[in-house]
Structures are given as C-alpha cells and as structure tokens.
Amino acid sequence: MSKEIFIVVGAGQAGLQICTALRANGFEGRLILIGDESSLPYQRPPLSKEFLLGDLDPERLLYRKAEYFEKLDVELILDDTVEKLDASRCTVSLRSGRTLKYSKLALATGARVRALECVGSDSPDVCYIRTLADSLNLRERLQRAKSMVVVGGGFIGLEAGAMACKMGKKVSVVEGSERLMKRAISPDLSEYYLSLHREKGVDVRVGCEVSHLEQHQHGLTVVPKIGQSITADIVLVGIGVVPNSEIAESAGLECANGILVNEKCLTSDANIVAAGDCTMHQNQFLQKTLRLESIQNAVDQAKVAASSMLGGNQTYDQVPWFWSDQYDVTLQIAGVTSDYDNHVRLCGKNENSFSFLYFKGDELLGVDSINHPVMHMAARKILQRKMGDETGILKSMTVDEIAAFAKARPTVSS
Amino acid sequence: MTKVTFRQPDGVESTIEVPDGWSLMEAAMQNDINGLLAECGGGCACATCHVYVEELELSGLDEISDMEADMLECVSSERRPESRLSCQLRMSEGSKDLVVLIPESQI
Numbered sequence: 001m002s003k004e005i006f007i008v009v010g011a012g013q014a015g016l017q018i019c020t021a022l023r024a025n026g027f028e029g030r031l032i033l034i035g036d037e038s039s040l041p042y043q044r045p046p047l048s049k050e051f052l053l054g055d056l057d058p059e060r061l062l063y064r065k066a067e068y069f070e071k072l073d074v075e076l077i078l079d080d081t082v083e084k085l086d087a088s089r090c091t092v093s094l095r096s097g098r099t100l101k102y103s104k105l106a107l108a109t110g111a112r113v114r115a116l117e118c119v120g121s122d123s124p125d126v127c128y129i130r131t132l133a134d135s136l137n138l139r140e141r142l143q144r145a146k147s148m149v150v151v152g153g154g155f156i157g158l159e160a161g162a163m164a165c166k167m168g169k170k171v172s173v174v175e176g177s178e179r180l181m182k183r184a185i186s187p188d189l190s191e192y193y194l195s196l197h198r199e200k201g202v203d204v205r206v207g208c209e210v211s212h213l214e215q216h217q218h219g220l221t222v223v224p225k226i227g228q229s230i231t232a233d234i235v236l237v238g239i240g241v242v243p244n245s246e247i248a249e250s251a252g253l254e255c256a257n258g259i260l261v262n263e264k265c266l267t268s269d270a271n272i273v274a275a276g277d278c279t280m281h282q283n284q285f286l287q288k289t290l291r292l293e294s295i296q297n298a299v300d301q302a303k304v305a306a307s308s309m310l311g312g313n314q315t316y317d318q319v320p321w322f323w324s325d326q327y328d329v330t331l332q333i334a335g336v337t338s339d340y341d342n343h344v345r346l347c348g349k350n351e352n353s354f355s356f357l358y359f360k361g362d363e364l365l366g367v368d369s370i371n372h373p374v375m376h377m378a379a380r381k382i383l384q385r386k387m388g389d390e391t392g393i394l395k396s397m398t399v400d401e402i403a404a405f406a407k408a409r410p411t412v413s414s
Numbered sequence: 415m416t417k418v419t420f421r422q423p424d425g426v427e428s429t430i431e432v433p434d435g436w437s438l439m440e441a442a443m444q445n446d447i448n449g450l451l452a453e454c455g456g457g458c459a460c461a462t463c464h465v466y467v468e469e470l471e472l473s474g475l476d477e478i479s480d481m482e483a484d485m486l487e488c489v490s491s492e493r494r495p496e497s498r499l500s501c502q503l504r505m506s507e508g509s510k511d512l513v514v515l516i517p518e519s520q521i
Contacts, residue, residue, distance in 0.1 A: 043455040060436065065444050299453060323459040330481065332459055349480065373481060377461060377488030403487070 004029030006309055007092060007100060009082050009247075010108035011035025012044065013295055014276030016063055017302030018106050018309075019074050025310055031074045032100065034092075036081040039132055040066060045295065047135035048159040048238075049325050053167065054139050058132055085251040087269045104309040107248055107259055107267070107274040108302065111241035111293060116151060120213030125220050126235045129156050138236065145169060145233035149222045151210055153180040155324045157238030158197065162326040165200050172203040172230045174222060176239075179206055184322065184333065186343070186356060189368055193326070200327060203230070241293060243278045256280055258291045263315040265305035273308050275301035284317040285386075286336055296321045319383045321376075332376035335366020335383050344395050346402075348372040355379075355399075362392025375399060378406035416505040419513045420447045420465075432505040438514070439463040439501035449516035456501040458482055463500040464489040466515040470496040474510050475503055491517030 006022060008015045011033050019033050035041065042061035050056060069076050077094070084093040085105070093099045113128040115121070127138045138160070142148070148164045150157040153175030165171045173180075179190035180197075197204045205227065213235065214221040221231040243258040254260040254268040258280030265273045265281070276298040280291050300318040307314035322333040329352070340358035347354050348371065355375040356368045364387075367379035382391065382405065394402055418438060419429040432441040439452050442463075451462035458481050467473055475498070478486070482502045486493055500514070 045455050045457065060440060062444060064446060068444075068446050071446070295453065295455070323454060323457055325457060330457070330459065348484075371481065373459070373461075373484045374487055376459075377485070 004103040005032065005101060006030070006104045006106070007032045007034065007102040008106040008108060009034050009092065010110055010244075010276070010278070011037070011041045011076070011078065012108060012110050012276065012298070013041070013063075014108035014110070014298040014302045014305075015106070016041040017299050018108060018275060018306045019072060021303050021306035022309065023072050023074075025306060025312070027306075027310060029103070031072075032077060032102075033069075033074050034077045034080060034082060034094070036079070037131055037133070038079040040064070040069070040076070040078070042132055044130075047132065048129050048156045049163065051135055052139045052142060052160060052163040054143060058136065061132065082247055085247045087251045087253065087272065090271060103271070105272045106305055106309060107272065107278060108276045108298075108305075109244035109247070109259075109274075109278045111243045111277040113237070114240045114242050116210065116237045116239060118210055118212045120215055120220070121237075123213060123215045123220055123235070125215070125233070126213070126237060128237055129160060130241070138234075141234050142167060142169065147171070147219075147232035148234045148236055149174065149220070149230050149232040151222065151235060151237045152176075152239040153204070153206065154238050154240065155181060155184065155322075157236060158193065158326055159324060160236055160238070161197070161202060162200070165197075165202055166327070170203075170232070171201075172222075172232065173197065173205065174208040174210060174224060174230070175204070175206045176209040177206065180204070181324075185331070185368055186337065186340070186358065188343075188345075188356060189331075189370075192370070196327065196329060241277065243280070243291060245278055248272075248274070248278075260289075261301075263304075263317070264308045264313070265301050265316060266308055273305040275305040281316065283320075284315060285319060292320055294320065294322050319380050321380055328371075330371055330373075332369045332373060333366065334369075334376055334379040335364075337366035337368070340365050346372075346375065346399050348375070348399065357394060359392070359395065362389040362395075364391035364394055372399075374403055378403045381406040416509040417511040418442075418505075419511075420449075421513065421515045422449060423516060423518050432509075434505060434507050434509075436505055437501050438465070438503040438505065438512075439499075441505075442500060447516070449520070450500060451520045452501060454501075458485055458499060458502055461485040461488045461490075461499065462520040464491060464517050464520060465498055465500045465503075466494055466496045466517065467498050467503075468496070468513040468515065470498070472510075473512060478502075489517070490519045490521050 147170040337358035454460040
C-alpha cells in the first residue's frame with residue numbers, strides 16, 4: 001500500500017493543531033502543512049495587544065521552533081498558497097506551480113480582514129491587523145504617529161486602541177452601530193467599556209458611520225456620515241473578517257459564509273475536513289450553525305478534524321470561550337449569550353472585578369467576566385454539563401458557592 | 415539566560431535555557447515540553463500552563479498577582495503552595511535556575 005498523504009492548508013492555530021493531533025493519534029503517513037506567510041506558525045492574539053508596544057521580538061510569537069516540525073516529520077511549505085483544489089482528482093495546485101496529491105485534505109484557511117470600502121480607504125495610512133506583517137507595519141507607524149483613529153469598535157480595534165492610548169497617542173474610535181463589541185457582549189458591558197475608554201481619554205463615538213477618508217500630506221481625515229470629522233496620522237480598521245473559503249467554493253464544496261462542516265468537521269466531500277475561522281459549522285453545544293472566530297474554536301475543531309481524517313468519531317461539542325485585554329481589564333466570555341432574557345451580576349474581590357450571568361428563563365447561556373477568572377472557569381465547567389433549566393439555581397448563589405458547584409461534579413468530557 | 419529543568423510526572427527531566435524577558439511558558443512551548451497546554455498563549459486566561467516550582471520561596475520570582483491567584487484556584491491538578499502559572503513567570507538577567515514539576519493534567 002502506498003503511503004497516505006495528508007495535506008493541511010493554512011498554518012495558523014488550527015492548521016498547526018491538526019498536524020500535532022494527527023501525529024499524536026498515530027498518523028504515520030506523509031504530512032504536509034502549507035502556509036501563505038513566510039513565518040513559522042505564530043500566535044495571533046498578541047498582535048492587537050502587547051506586541052504593538054514595540055519591544056517584543058516576532059520570534060517570541062512562534063508556537064514552536066523549526067526543530068519541532070522536523071521532529072513531527074511535517075513538511076512545511078511556507079510563503080506559498082493553494083490556488084486550486086480539485087476534489088475529484090484529490091489534488092491541490094500551489095501558486096509556486098506545484099501540484100500535490102492528497103489522500104485526505106484539511107482546510108484551515110482562516111479568515112482575512114474585511115476591507116473598509118469607501119473613498120480614500122486605499123490610503124497607505126490605513127492599517128489592519130490580521131497577520132504578523134500587518135502588526136509590524138502598525139507598530140512601526142505607531143512609533144512615529146501622534147494620533148490614530150480606529151474604525152470599528154470590536155475586540156481588535158479596541159485592544160489596539162487601548163495599546164496606542166497606553167503609548168500616549170491621541171486615540172479616537174468610531175463605531176457604526178449603537179454600541180461597542182455588539183456581536184460579543186451585552187448592552188450593560190458595552191456601556192462599561194464605553195466608560196472605560198472614555199475615562200482613558202479616548203474619543204469614542206458610537207452610531208457613527210464612516211462616509212469617506214481624505215488623505216493629507218501627513219495623515220488622514222475620517223469623515224463620518226453625521227458629526228465632526230477626525231484627523232489623525234493613521235487609521236486602523238477593525239470591522240471584522242471574511243472567511244477564506246474561495247478555494248473550497250471553486251472546488252464545489254458546500255459553503256455559506258464559510259466552509260460548511262458537520263459536527264465531525266467534515267465538509268461535503270468525505271476526503272476533506274475544515275477547522276477554525278473558515279468554517280460555518282454545526283455547533284452541537286450551541287445547537288446552531290455559525291462561524292466562530294476564536295482560539296478555542298480553532299483548537300477544539302482541529303482536534304476533531306484530525307480525528308475525522310483518521311476515520312475517528314470525535315465530535316465538536318465544546319463551550320465556546322473568548323477573551324480580550326484592554327488596559328488592565330481582562331474580559332473572559334464563556335458561552336454565547338445573545339438570546340438571554342434575564343441576567344444576574346456578581347461581584348468579585350474588588351469593584352473592578354465582576355461577572356454577568358446570562359439566562360434564558362432558568363437556563364444559563366453564558367457568563368461574561370471582568371477581571372474575574374474564578375467565575376469564568378466555573379462557568380465553563382458548568383456550561384459543559386448542559387444542565388439546561390437546572391442552572392436556574394445559580395441565580396441565588398454566591399461566587400464561592402458557584403465555584404464549589406463547578407468543582408463538585410465532574411465535567412462531562414466529550 | 416536562565417536554566418530551567420522541567421520534570422514530568424513520570425520523573426523524566428529536560429532542561430532548557432530561557433532567554434531574558436521570556437516567560438517560562440513561552441520557552442517551554444517553543445522547546446516542545448510536554449504537559450503544558452497554554453491554550454490562551456500567555457494571557458493568564460486559561461490556567462493550562464500550571465507548574466509546581468521547587469523551592470518557590472527561594473526562587474526570587476515575582477509575587478503572584480491577583481489574577482494569577484484566581485486562575486490558580488481553577489487549575490485541574492491539585493493546587494499547592496508552590497503552584498504557579500508558567501506564563502506569569504518571566505525570566506530576567508539574574509534569575510535563579512529553576513526546577514519545575516509538570517502536574518498530571520491541565521484540563
């Protein structure tokens with residue numbers, strides 16, 4: 001029997017995790033990892049956080065040194081990309097001209113930034129954060145800049161805005177919707193973050209849509225549809241991402257705002273799995289089909305995808321969790337809470353530490369914690385048990401009681 | 415550079431050199447030390463890089479922050495007086511060489 005060839009497209013968190021999991025699960029065939037950046041796989045979360053301060057060597061972001069890939073016997077193809085997938089022939093064609101045949105293929109192609117599309121948005125002073133190169137570019141510009149306008153009040157923009165503020169820059173944020181981080185957090189928490197950024201001196205404008213940008217010799221003016229214009233040295237755009245699903249679409253795989261996968265991370269082609277930001281997936285835990293952009297989703301889906309490549313039966317059924325660092329405030333989110341109809345606030349050890357527990361009726365949907373990791377970790381354990389309305393009893397418990405409750409019963413592993 | 419020896423639960427040891435300014439977790443991950451997950455990449459947000467530091471009180475390491483203390487309450491293996499999150503242990507010039515034990519589990 002000829003040796004099996006598994007190809008992983010995308011060398012981010014999910015792609016790396018798939019390779020690690022394949023070898024850990026005993027895969028002995030050829031394993032090829034293809035990445036479109038020149039760097040070894042690296043961590044993206046710091047790119048919008050402390051990396052921007054300027055003293056962190058990019059090497060620090062690497063998940064593993066080069067030797068690791070040798071040890072794992074992974075053939076790394078970097079700075080190259082898959083231009084065409086032929087699912088009927090089981091081949092991928094690379095930009096460099098090579099065509100590779102696979103027995104199983106994993107798509108971990110991630111997402112790319114959603115571009116701001118308006119007059120003036122093609123200026124070189126408009127920055128984004130997704131890749132190491134993006135972040136290096138922004139941090140170099142930040143060294144020289146005195147001011148920055150952030151377009152988009154989501155995680156990435158607010159984290160980077162907080163860093164720029166810490167560096168003494170004049171920071172403004174314009175958010176088109178009526179509140180900050182609307183997709184991820186509740187109105188109460190949006191309000192908290194609005195106050196936090198304003199207290200730090202950031203000019204935050206919500207309900208403020210960008211009309212166009214005007215380029216000057218030094219810097220840019222952001223002109224909103226309503227309200228005063230803001231001029232700054234640089235503009236950072238953080239208005240979300242778009243899944244990289246084009247090669248899958250062209251190959252005829254089912255896609256809809258991402259590559260469609262089932263709970264085993266299988267695509268509509270039995271030889272192809274997908275994991276991470278690029279997937280529109282059936283989320284067993286949430287009982288809905290959605291796309292999640294997070295480390296947790298990338299890691300947990302990758303493990304399932306690797307299992308499926310080896311013919312295993314693992315399914316993806318994990319509590320989603322997220323975090324964000326802004327100034328000295330750490331937000332930790334467990335679960336997805338957009339459908340809540342009542343909530344409870346619990347205090348931590350001091351006034352800067354608290355959590356919101358969100359319920360639909362008596363069912364706990366999730367918990368947002370501000371500098372309150374005990375509650376976050378407890379929430380993840382409790383949510384994973386899927387107790388439904390039984391979680392209503394948490395409403396009358398203290399933090400200590402909830403932490404004890406989380407510890408008392410073993411987490412059901414899946 | 416600080417020499418750090420990681421001892422696995424089965425007693426197997428490996429020693430690495432941690433560059434100044436790096437956290438123990440970062441160096442351990444890049445050197446493929448088994449038994450640390452570091453899911454959040456050093457954000458003090460996941461409690462999956464738990465270690466036991468031998469002779470912690472003599473180590474000269476930074477004090478445990480409130481966040482780290484809270485996260486340590488959530489570690490999967492036993493929380494002991496010498497428990498630390500390796501992402502919060504930053505080595506600097508003059509740091510003492512360390513021996514740390516990897517716990518049985520991280521999640």
